[in-house]
Amino acid sequence: MSRIIVVTSGKGGVGKTTTAAALAMGLAERGFRSVVIDFDVGLRNLDLIMGCERRVVYDFINVIQGEARLNQALIKDKRNENLFILPASQTRDKEALTKQGVGKVLTDLSEDFDYIVCDSPAGIELGATMAMYYADDAFVVTNPEVSSVRDSDRMIGILSSKSQRAEEDREPIREYLLLTRYSPERVERGEMLSVEDVQDILSLDLIGVIPESQAVLNASNSGVPVIMDGESTAGQAYSDVVARYLGEQLPHRFLEIEKRGLLGRLFGG
């Protein structure tokens, strides 16, 4: 039995695709068969972040509409044999995502995979609601910034009312808060909401905090999920997230400013 994870946020540009890519790769690195699906029909980007944009032949919509078989559309990752990517269509519109069609694809995938990661588009329209409908777990990706926090709260409301679990009165989706683009320096200066502030407002389980990092842009520039950059703080933070998701108890890292010497603190910028 596989587990379906949705990576969602409401607001765009907060790091959903970066997170979905990191999560799927992290789970694959730990030996789980993982597939990551792009639900952003018309504006696909997961293929770029995963570095497989030139290998897309068939897509998610082709499979839903019976124009291709699932294994024709699945792209096998070249770095990890446990990882597959199901790209979104670039040319169709999102109306092609039917509840029945998506359900069928997810059921078929669950026979072969341990984890199915659904990369949701921004907004609360069809693509986003389809990405979350069948989910077991949800990662609510949030930036420490007012509009992102508000949109996340809105998503939390939708997750608890518009999912299959909610409709069938089953155990609700497990929701996790993932705070991204966190800058301890700006929090220290009182310019940015702190982890505690965001937790106070959203009251969700914190699965991780990803620090603002140059490595994220480098990773997307080169089409390599940032979790593979073990040198970077963001990559390490994502590895921690995967470990926590799988049940390990790890303290949160990168929440404090890196300690500098006394001279650095007196004369530094």
Add this chain to the structure above:
Amino acid sequence: MGLLSYFKSRSTSGSASLAKERLQILVAHDRAGRDAPSYLPQLQRDILKVLRKYVAVEPGAVNVNLEHDEHHEVLELNIVLPEGERSTG
């Protein structure tokens, strides 16, 4: 920065505290609307209809609000009567 900021404790005048304050109010308001039963708007219209049989109130005169407490829920009904109605009613 530098020497001065070393002695300054974590700034309370930063905009983050304002952001938190605004969000707390906003989110509480959003959630109240979200958790409200779906019959509230219809209830509001029905009450207004009945009321208008007796009193010539404005369309926006009836306000229905559901408040949650730890132990119970309070349905708050606020009706603004036009001036002078008391004597004629």
